[in-house]
Amino acid sequence: MTTMKAVRIHAYGGPELLHEEEAPLPHLNPDDILIRVRAAAVNPVDWKIREGYLQGFLHHQLPLILGWDVAGEVVECGDQVTAFKSGDEVYARPNIERDGSYAEYIAVKASDAALKPASLDPIHAAAVPLATLTAWQALVDAAQLQAGQTVLIHAAAGGVGSMAVQLAKARGARVIATASAVNLGLLTELGADQLIDYTKARFEDVVSQVDVVFDTIGDDTQDRSWSVLKPDGMLVSIANPPPAETAVSFGVRSAFVFVQPNGSQLTAIGRLIDEGRIKPIIHSVLPLSEVRQAHAISQGGHARGKIVLRVAN
């Protein structure tokens, strides 16, 4: 067997450029595992890359297989791999510079993967890596969020936000969350302490003196976020790099996070999942053949949790 089913783009543009077709099987490096993909999640970065918005930042060759969240079964290990064996069920946020997971098979560096949390099926497992690593690397690594601190989480019902709320609660923080009315019930269920319907109130009118702002939106939301921080607080963004001079003028700190693959962090995240302390929220599950519809939902900007593609059983 030298080919597999995959969804690729041959040019940048709209969802009509996503084509399900035969593609070569991935090349396996000595430190890679080959995963038979059971499920792949869709993230906003997928359609941003498809549209060509990240061409100056990432260095992709076309045709390109999109999708950087995967759950599936290890079917082959490179010569240097000792951490996994064929038959292991794993999940990963693979290297975004390589072909992705909208395919029957994907090659992933072994250190970027972890054993799938035992309590999750592959659909739910695929929903975890990219969004949860992003929340972890923003709140734990960059902001070093501590028990007793207060964090304002924007777009808290989204893929990243819904995991950020739960991670912050698991660390003992107080969570203020923004979303529209339809999602406030979910956020209460996830443990948020204070809710702001951003369609009815301006958050800066009702929030002040927070330790951390998690900015998942950027632009005007970021501009309005500086004033709610306490002195020496931190704004961490995953949307737009915050200008350092603005942070200085408000007497606060800032950071920009671009999520990196990390198998060890996925192992720690899997432990929290198996302990029942955090869980992925699924917006919808679609077959791989409906990937264009999945992109349309994501691009609409109002998904509640994750959109997942079912690739195989």
Ligand SMILES: NC(=O)c1ccc[n+]([C@@H]2O[C@H](COP(=O)([O-])OP(=O)(O)OC[C@H]3O[C@@H](n4cnc5c(N)ncnc54)[C@H](OP(=O)(O)O)[C@@H]3O)[C@@H](O)[C@H]2O)c1
């Ligand atoms: N730098 C990185 O490494 C990195 C990693 C992951 C994601 N990102 C970026 O971070 C952003 C969020 O990602 P995601 O996966 O969480 O997106 P997502 O799942 O598509 O987010 C959708 C959510 O955004 C909410 N929302 C939209 N406008 C809002 C507003 N003005 N205020 C509050 N909530 C609002 C929606 O809630 P309602 O329906 O209630 O409006 C919806 O629940 C995207 O731009 C993505 O590209 C960056």
